[in-house]
Amino acid sequence: MPISLGDLASRFGCELIGDPDALVSDVASLQNAGPKSLSFLSGSAYLTELPKTKAAAVILRKQDAASCPVNAFLSEQPYAMYARMAAIVCPEPVLPPGIHASAIIASSAIVAPSAHIAANVVISDRVRVGENTAIGAGSVIGPDCELGRDCHLVANVTLVKRVKIANHCVIHPGVVIGADGFGNAMTPEGWVKVPQLGGVIIGNDVEIGANTTIDCGAIGDTVIDDGVRLDNLVMIAHNVKVGAHTALAGMTGIAGSTTIGKRCMFAGQGGAVGHITICDDVIVAAKSFISKDITEPGTYAASFPAENAKSWAKQVARFRRLGSLIDRVKKLEK
Secondary structure (H helix, E strand, O other): OOOOOHHHHHHHHHHOOOOOOOOOOOOOOOOOOOOOOOEOOOHHHHHHHHHOOEEEEEEEEEHHHHHHHEEEEEEEOOOHHHHHHHHHHHOOOOOOOOOOOOEOOOOOOOOOOOEEEEEEEEEEOOOEOOOOEEOOOEEEOOOOEEEEEEEOOOOOEEEEEEHHHHHHHOOOOEEEEEOOOEEEEEEEEEEEOOOOOOEEEEEOEEEEOOOOOOEEEOOOOOEEEEOOOOOOEEOOOOOOOOOOOOOEEEOOOOOOOEEEOOEEEEEOOOEEOOEEOOOEEEEEEEOOOOOOOOOOOEEOOOOOOOHHHHHHHHHHHHHHHHHHHHHHHHHHOO
């Protein structure tokens, strides 16, 4: 639906340079934008594309405005402002309230009249579904789960048991929340499964990417706090606690009973062992592995980038000789 630049500027308190009556109806990159497109520039990597853009308007920082040939919104955080404006220019479709005929809903479940329940959804005993929440096709909501208002389970989402989700959450296809954690006790006869008796608590405004898994607690609960962002293929083990507004990128794995603070970021394939605590405002670089408590905010990295295989083999051989080299140095020091 077209919206004027003046309306957007007024709504978001953003300074506009240009025609307030110009309209935008879609979003696009600087290279692909057309005369009705909203675009943005958030870094120097695409600065050369700015003078050539055909967009209706570009969101950018004040220092880049002189190079912009079209209408411009000025913002110190262009990408965040773009996210807010794009949600208005290209809103998500509103799903109508109602329950599909193929859905199976237990008699003890409570589903708000404004909720949208799609085809082949199964809702088990003692489940509560809040106002304006949408549960997509093929999803399974196990016993004793609760969903707040304005949530969207896109499709094929499984809440196994005792999962409580607050408000305004988005859960993408293939997500499994509340499955048993990896709890086993070794005996002379083999493994004995440890009962997983806890639940999962998810706060407000959480988004969980496709095929991510969050295990239930072994005794207490696994907790994902407000504003957390989990990418696709993230693994959260039992009794993990993830602090507010933390983000974990794809293929991150967090072992059981680890506590991650607020506003932390794990890059792709990052990980942490179990039973440690990571303080607030920690950044973990890609493929880095955290093996002990972190008590100071900052950026942490520990990995070897790929190199020529022959060169790497030589490095490994040197690593293996370090022990004997240390022994020789000690003898010399004596």
